[in-house]
Amino acid sequence: MKKLITLLLFSFLAFPLFCQKFEFEPPLLYEYYYLQPDSGNGIFQFVYRINYDELAFLKDKERYTTKIRITLELQDSSTNYISRANEDKIVSVSEFDETLSRSKSVQGLLNVNLEKKKYFVSITLTDLLTNKDFTIPKFSIDLSSNQPNNFIVSSGENGKYYLANKRKTLPFSPKVYSFIYESALPASLRGEPSGRSSKSDSSRSDSLCLKFLSHADSLSFCSIATIDNTFLLEEDSLGIYLSPQKKSPGRSFLFKDISLKLPEGRFTVKENGKPLSSLEVKWWDKPHSLLNYEISLKALGIIESKSVIDSLKSSAGKFGYKNFFKYWQKYDPTPKSIYNDLMAEFYSRTDYAQKTFSNFSTPDGILTDRGRIYIQFGPPTETERISSLNGRNLEVWFYKERNKKYYFRDSAGTGNYELVKE
Numbered sequence: 001m002k003k004l005i006t007l008l009l010f011s012f013l014a015f016p017l018f019c020q021k022f023e024f025e026p027p028l029l030y031e032y033y034y035l036q037p038d039s040g041n042g043i044f045q046f047v048y049r050i051n052y053d054e055l056a057f058l059k060d061k062e063r064y065t066t067k068i069r070i071t072l073e074l075q076d077s078s079t080n081y082i083s084r085a086n087e088d089k090i091v092s093v094s095e096f097d098e099t100l101s102r103s104k105s106v107q108g109l110l111n112v113n114l115e116k117k118k119y120f121v122s123i124t125l126t127d128l129l130t131n132k133d134f135t136i137p138k139f140s141i142d143l144s145s146n147q148p149n150n151f152i153v154s155s156g157e158n159g160k161y162y163l164a165n166k167r168k169t170l171p172f173s174p175k176v177y178s179f180i181y182e183s184a185l186p187a188s189l190r191g192e193p194s195g196r197s198s199k200s201d202s203s204r205s206d207s208l209c210l211k212f213l214s215h216a217d218s219l220s221f222c223s224i225a226t227i228d229n230t231f232l233l234e235e236d237s238l239g240i241y242l243s244p245q246k247k248s249p250g251r252s253f254l255f256k257d258i259s260l261k262l263p264e265g266r267f268t269v270k271e272n273g274k275p276l277s278s279l280e281v282k283w284w285d286k287p288h289s290l291l292n293y294e295i296s297l298k299a300l301g302i303i304e305s306k307s308v309i310d311s312l313k314s315s316a317g318k319f320g321y322k323n324f325f326k327y328w329q330k331y332d333p334t335p336k337s338i339y340n341d342l343m344a345e346f347y348s349r350t351d352y353a354q355k356t357f358s359n360f361s362t363p364d365g366i367l368t369d370r371g372r373i374y375i376q377f378g379p380p381t382e383t384e385r386i387s388s389l390n391g392r393n394l395e396v397w398f399y400k401e402r403n404k405k406y407y408f409r410d411s412a413g414t415g416n417y418e419l420v421k422e
Helices: 002-008 096-100 293-300 306-314 320-329 341-356 369-377
Strands: 029-035 042-051 058-060 063-076 081-093 105-114 118-127 132-142 150-155 161-163 178-183 208-213 218-223 226-236 239-255 265-271 274-282 382-386 393-399 404-410 418-421
Touching: 029 226, 042 063, 042 118, 042 226, 063 096, 063 105, 081 105, 105 226, 105 239, 178 208, 178 226, 208 239, 218 239, 293 306, 293 320, 293 341, 306 320, 341 369, 369 393, 369 404, 369 418
Parallel strands: none
Antiparallel strands: 029 042, 042 105, 058 063, 063 081, 063 118, 118 132, 150 161, 150 178, 161 239, 178 239, 208 218, 208 265, 226 239, 265 274, 382 393, 393 404, 404 418
């Protein structure tokens, strides 16, 4: 009963588990696409994203402003200079908290006409307020390989498909994303996955099934909606979107809302049994506490019985995280999506408690009284701190919706606030 009451009191915010090494989101996220020409030069498109918390903002009166420049340089294989493109961006916000946001970002698009051959690419981000440069290590691209473009997109209110722009990864998040796949196979080889009855070539031309394989999962998705156009990226006030261009001999298939079913991990994408592409599903803002099984179970022990925790500990082998995930599935408020909002919120609170409430006597912030209350009920509506001459500081947390107050006292002056009254 204690567990269920606690879980129902969560406010849902933002999931996989211990199978993946944590990777910080780089300061500059970028990806590129190439619109293949019928003859002559094609269009090389470079898109980028920088989160606000990576930028330096200066206050001017009541606004906070940042100015940046992105420079793209391309050289051929003999290191001869080929082309350069750059653009400046100015962003202004009214609240200081916005300058620390990881959910808001500066986005942009650069276009260069290029031949189908190999190039070396250099990218520089310049902070125009501090005149400091951040340079991405030079890398090579081969535009002659005729690789089809695949897009990870979200649907906008205006009917456009907007690029996720997360380094060609499918974000693991509450937001729903779709996958647009350009099939390189002729229509006669597309259609039902192996094992099903074949159809005529005419019907197969309108359907495509893809299989997504990882070390732990195998999922199949089919699409019957085809798009006869190639795409060029364009930009508006909402982001980078796909603009249909000329008719194409190939076809692009929309796999709608695919992020609802794909778990975290690296997948090989197979078309008609042939591995033709790859896709990574990545949780960019994954709570750190989900990367340590011991910490994850320790936090869960605040609301769960010892027998359940012991059972999860005993299954902490190679696939132990699957049992852990199944546990949280029972309380998933959005079962149609593999992303578990409740679990993500719980471990976001765990991260905060671990970082904020640790002290000399209790290094694990989640084991302190304040950490325990924070994990169960979230941030208080109001806090008050009262200092006394004898060093016995008192901290009061008030939860308006629950009409509850919690009193914590630091009796020894060491920062370890113990719950003295509820």
